[in-house]
Amino acid sequence: MAYSFDFSSLADYVPVLVKGVAITVELIAVGGALGVTLGIACAWAKTQGPRWLRPLVEAYVELIRNTPFLIQLFFIFFGLPAIGVGLTEMQAAILAMVINLGAYACEIIRAGIEATPKGQFEAGASLAMSRLQTFRHVVLVPALQKIWPALSSQIVIVMFGSAVCSQISVEELTFAANFIQSRTFRAFEAYIVATVLYLVLAVLVRQVMRGIGALVFPRRSVAR
Amino acid sequence: MTAFSTWDIVSNLLLAARWTVLLSLLAFVGGGVVGLVVLYARIARRAWLRRAAGLYIELFQGTPLLMQLFLIFFGLPLLGLDVSPWAAAFVSLTLWSSAFLAEIWRGCVESIPKGQWEASSSLAMSFVEQLRYVILPQSMRIAVPPTVGFSVQVVKGTALTSIIGFVELSKAATIITNATFEPFTVYGFAALIYFALCWPLSKSSQILERKLNVAHHHH
Numbered sequence: 001m002a003y004s005f006d007f008s009s010l011a012d013y014v015p016v017l018v019k020g021v022a023i024t025v026e027l028i029a030v031g032g033a034l035g036v037t038l039g040i041a042c043a044w045a046k047t048q049g050p051r052w053l054r055p056l057v058e059a060y061v062e063l064i065r066n067t068p069f070l071i072q073l074f075f076i077f078f079g080l081p082a083i084g085v086g087l088t089e090m091q092a093a094i095l096a097m098v099i100n101l102g103a104y105a106c107e108i109i110r111a112g113i114e115a116t117p118k119g120q121f122e123a124g125a126s127l128a129m130s131r132l133q134t135f136r137h138v139v140l141v142p143a144l145q146k147i148w149p150a151l152s153s154q155i156v157i158v159m160f161g162s163a164v165c166s167q168i169s170v171e172e173l174t175f176a177a178n179f180i181q182s183r184t185f186r187a188f189e190a191y192i193v194a195t196v197l198y199l200v201l202a203v204l205v206r207q208v209m210r211g212i213g214a215l216v217f218p219r220r221s222v223a224r
Numbered sequence: 225m226t227a228f229s230t231w232d233i234v235s236n237l238l239l240a241a242r243w244t245v246l247l248s249l250l251a252f253v254g255g256g257v258v259g260l261v262v263l264y265a266r267i268a269r270r271a272w273l274r275r276a277a278g279l280y281i282e283l284f285q286g287t288p289l290l291m292q293l294f295l296i297f298f299g300l301p302l303l304g305l306d307v308s309p310w311a312a313a314f315v316s317l318t319l320w321s322s323a324f325l326a327e328i329w330r331g332c333v334e335s336i337p338k339g340q341w342e343a344s345s346s347l348a349m350s351f352v353e354q355l356r357y358v359i360l361p362q363s364m365r366i367a368v369p370p371t372v373g374f375s376v377q378v379v380k381g382t383a384l385t386s387i388i389g390f391v392e393l394s395k396a397a398t399i400i401t402n403a404t405f406e407p408f409t410v411y412g413f414a415a416l417i418y419f420a421l422c423w424p425l426s427k428s429s430q431i432l433e434r435k436l437n438v439a440h441h442h443h
Contacts, residue, residue: 003302003303062419062423062426063415063419065376065422065426066376066380066418066419066422066423066426067380067415067418067419067422068379068380068381068382068383068384068394068418069380069383070383070384070386070387070394071383071394071397071411071414071415071418072415074394074397074398074407074411075407075408075411075412075415078401078407078411079407079408079410079411079412080408081407082406082407082408083408160287160288160289160290161288163288163290163291164290164384164387167387174288174290174291174294177291177294178294181294181298187294187295187298187299187301187302188295188298188299188302191291191294191295191298191299192295194291195287195288195291195292195295198286198287198288198291199286199287202286202287
């Protein structure tokens with residue numbers, strides 16, 4: 001039963017881990033930004049968009065939310081080339097993350113929009129703003145502000161999901177841990193270090209999101 | 225090479241989906257049982273118990289499920305424990321769901337007005353009696369929709385067990401793809417089967433939630 005931990009055997013592999021962290025950060029930064037953008041577009045389509053677009057967005061959201069990320073990733077990476085859309089590992093991983101986050105973000109942001117008082121829309125209209133202008137200037141920012149914590153959590157969840165991208169040999173953090181494990185047979189050490197790094201990354205993602213929130217959202221001058 | 229018809233692909237995927245269903249059920253039940261224990265600790269009177277449960281929840285919610293799976297599957301054999309993919313899949317999914325369920329249920333328990341605790345305490349009930357006869361029966365009602373909703377996460381979580389070699393729906397899809405070279409069809413059907421499993425759960429969770437809210441408004 002006695003197992004002696006030996007983290008020093010990992011010392012040679014620090015560059016591998018650093019690279020893994022860098023790629024995970026790249027995945028979540030690009031995937032997060034584009035995913036939230038897609039989520040905003042879908043939330044707009046679902047609440048304000050043309051009527052024909054709504055069932056399409058609805059189908060997209062339901063399909064993505066009710067299938068595992070792994071299958072979405074495999075479908076994009078292995079399946080799409082069969083119909084002529086070839087993607088590199090990194091492109092496939094980012095596309096899968098964007099599509100996945102887009103669906104969840106859509107639902108979260110839609111909830112924020114629906115919590116916006118109707119008077120806001122009317123106020124925008126009475127200032128002769130178009131519907132898109134009203135959405136952009138009056139509705140969206142307060143809606144995002146309301147759901148910002150939930151959105152941050154979802155981005156962290158998607159980052160944890162990105163561990164799966166190692167399976168299409170994207171050399172992110174989990175890939176690095178697998179690599180080290182296969183070289184040193186130090187499974188505990190490799191995965192514990194990777195897990196701790198994920199914990200740290202999760203904290204960082206939340207901090208960055210809080211920072212963005214503080215920058216983007218004007219501080220409320222009126223008490224709620 | 226044997227030719228695979230589309231029906232061969234679908235029927236083989238469906239056969240493998242039985243294991244997805246079985247693993248989901250076992251992990252959900254296991255997660256529920258362990259989750260109740262964690263919940264008890266999370267709302268216990270002793271501060272150290274609450275803190276320990278909080279840490280447990282934080283740990284399992286704050287790290288990727290895949291890492292937990294790897295730690296159990298590749299890590300435990302180093303301690304001399306022989307872990308089959310089945311056991312590793314079941315144990316890690318159970319622990320992972322228990323953390324989420326405990327946290328969901330804590331929210332439900334805390335939504336019960338404080339007066340209920342005080343009333344039951346004034347009837348000289350012990351902590352366990354309070355939970356058993358007063359608090360849990362009331363919070364159970366609120367807990368049903370999010371619990372059903374979480375079961376979708378468990379079904380989707382089982383897909384990760386394919387990575388440690390447990391042959392369920394996702395692993396079967398990979399195996400069949402390697403035999404047929406038709407990834408588009410195979411992963412497409414696999415996605416549809418997952419959808420068929422998860423969507424009814426998502427929908428019923430939504431419907432239950434709406435029903436509950438309606439009941440709330442009429443009070």
